[in-house]
Amino acid sequence: MAVTNIELGTFGGPARSGDLIAIANIVAHLRKQYPDTKFHMKPEAINSADYCGKMYKFLLEHTDYFSETPGETSLTWRKVNIFDFRDISGDNVVIKNTAEQKKKIVVCPVFDAPYNVYRNWPGPTMQSIIGKFNEEQYQDYEKVICIADNIPIGASPGWQISTDYDANLNHICEAEIFVGGDTATSHLAGSLDNGPKILLYIYSSRALVHSFPMHYLNGRGKLITYWLDFEGTTWS
Numbered sequence: 001m002a003v004t005n006i007e008l009g010t011f012g013g014p015a016r017s018g019d020l021i022a023i024a025n026i027v028a029h030l031r032k033q034y035p036d037t038k039f040h041m042k043p044e045a046i047n048s049a050d051y052c053g054k055m056y057k058f059l060l061e062h063t064d065y066f067s068e069t070p071g072e073t074s075l076t077w078r079k080v081n082i083f084d085f086r087d088i089s090g091d092n093v094v095i096k097n098t099a100e101q102k103k104k105i106v107v108c109p110v111f112d113a114p115y116n117v118y119r120n121w122p123g124p125t126m127q128s129i130i131g132k133f134n135e136e137q138y139q140d141y142e143k144v145i146c147i148a149d150n151i152p153i154g155a156s157p158g159w160q161i162s163t164d165y166d167a168n169l170n171h172i173c174e175a176e177i178f179v180g181g182d183t184a185t186s187h188l189a190g191s192l193d194n195g196p197k198i199l200l201y202i203y204s205s206r207a208l209v210h211s212f213p214m215h216y217l218n219g220r221g222k223l224i225t226y227w228l229d230f231e232g233t234t235w236s
Helices: 017-030 050-062 123-133 165-174 184-191
Strands: 003-006 038-041 104-108 142-146 160-162 177-180 198-204 222-226
Touching: 017 038, 017 050, 017 184, 050 165, 104 123, 104 165, 142 165, 160 165, 165 184, 177 184, 184 198
Parallel strands: 003 038, 104 142, 104 177, 142 160, 177 198, 198 222
Antiparallel strands: none
């Protein structure tokens, strides 16, 4: 199969950062039958957002699932949902991690998801996470909140705020404890071959099963859910 091009439409719309990890998972599956498989992502097949390009660069550097050089043919599939494909493939993607693991707690919250908005953490959820890891047993850990620079978040004593995407990927690679939501960073943390010892995933109980973090259904990590009012509930 060698290098095969991925065009816009093969996997629906332009791939976001988490989608790229799911696409790498498809490569890992295909390699069971075609060991030399690699995908070349056509530029239009990747979302134009800066962070999506940075994730693709990261995967080019840390895996061999992708090729910067185009192949001679394109994959003929169309409208394949890459997360539904996990029902066929399972989770096989592995991302090489050469970073030295440190006594570091990395929290990657979700506050600005523009679709499937149930993924956005309620304020009390974030505060409970901060409170838990401010306990004495974690006092000698470096603590980092990784977040986009356009998200306002109050200062938390003892925590640093990191808004640089490349630096945040490195923080995840170095983390001993990772806390993340229903987004790409959790797929990354779960796919690292030498990743965090503790993986905590903070999801809505209405989350889609197909978007659970990579390797969660293989036994990696713990899922913690938060409650959201979807029904206009009253208590009295």
